[in-house]
Every structure is written in C-alpha cells, then in structure tokens.
Amino acid sequence: MKTHFLKAAAVAAVVLASAPAVAQQASVLVVNLDRVVNESAAGRAAGTELKAKAEAISAKDKSLAEKFKTEEDALTKQKDSVEKGIMQPAQFEANVRGYQERRNKDIQDFNKLRVDFQRSQAYVVEQITAGAAPIIQEVMRERGASLVVKEGALEAFSNTLDITSTVVQRLDQKLPKVSTTPPPAPAQPATPATPPKK
Numbered sequence: 001m002k003t004h005f006l007k008a009a010a011v012a013a014v015v016l017a018s019a020p021a022v023a024q025q026a027s028v029l030v031v032n033l034d035r036v037v038n039e040s041a042a043g044r045a046a047g048t049e050l051k052a053k054a055e056a057i058s059a060k061d062k063s064l065a066e067k068f069k070t071e072e073d074a075l076t077k078q079k080d081s082v083e084k085g086i087m088q089p090a091q092f093e094a095n096v097r098g099y100q101e102r103r104n105k106d107i108q109d110f111n112k113l114r115v116d117f118q119r120s121q122a123y124v125v126e127q128i129t130a131g132a133a134p135i136i137q138e139v140m141r142e143r144g145a146s147l148v149v150k151e152g153a154l155e156a157f158s159n160t161l162d163i164t165s166t167v168v169q170r171l172d173q174k175l176p177k178v179s180t181t182p183p184p185a186p187a188q189p190a191t192p193a194t195p196p197k198k
Helices: 033-039 041-083 089-143 164-174
Strands: 028-031 147-150
Touching (some): 028 089, 028 164, 033 041, 089 164
C-alpha cells in the first residue's frame, strides 16, 4: 500500500460545499484535493523529500532508544557497585543527573525534529492547495458550474463531473515545485519532553 506523506485539509480559498447543498444545485463539479496534492508534480517532488526526512527521524528515534538503554544499563551496574561499596553514592548521583540532563536535551531536540516535519507537511499542502484554488475557480467558470464539491462529501457521482485530473494537469504547468521549508514558527512556551518510543 502506497503511503502518502501529504494530506489535504479543507481549502478555505476554494468554494467547496457539503453534500446537502448539492441537491439544491443544478451545476456541480467534484474535486479530490488529496489527489491534487499527492499526484501533482509539486506534491510528488515534495513527497520524496518528506519521505527522506521521515526516514531520518525514524532512524534517530531508534538510535536514541538504543543510546538510552545503554546508559540506563550502565547506571544499573553502577547502582550495584554503590550497594557493594565500590562506588561512592555522590558519584553515582552525579552520573544519574548527568544522564537525565543529556536525555532531556536529546528528547527536546528529537521533538523539535518531529514538529518541524509536521510543519513541513502542512506547508507543502498549504502551497499546493493555494495554487489549486484559482485553477478550480477557472474550471468552474469554463464549465458554467455553480460550485465545486469535495469528493468525500458525495456517495456517488458521474466521472464527467470530476475535474481532479484537469486541476492536476494545469497545476503542474503553473506550480511544478514547492518548498518543504516553512517560514520560522512563532516562539511557543516550553512543553514537557516526550521520550521516543522504545
């Protein structure tokens, strides 16, 4: 099964209607925004970049889990040494504090990677859907349609109403590539660190 790294949300700039409104309209077109994002040239190129980033984050997750386990195992042995009088308690406590500080720093850095990745995903979708909006409006005018409905809002419809392929084709000409680097995020209050899964 193909994994999509991009998922289109509602596009505020495009006139999209819910299913109940469709029954009151005589001229309706349908668009699949997820396909527009994932099948467009810009979406495919960005998806390749995002896949590489996702794989790097997964590798980092595994590396940190192994690192934490190694250090925790070492501390367990040191604790045994303290109980046997081989190591001074003060030294053991200092080692524990040092480990906790390093661990918290690693977790904060890892969480930042995940947040940055999610922002990259959202930014790609934002750029593509913004680029698709005027194209959808253009196709609406050309076909004399009253509105465009998201495909998921309908149980069934004629393929002749689906403008997704047309939108993708025109979008490829007007927006062949988008950036995966979003603008700097505004400063946020610090949040508790969430450790990577083991």
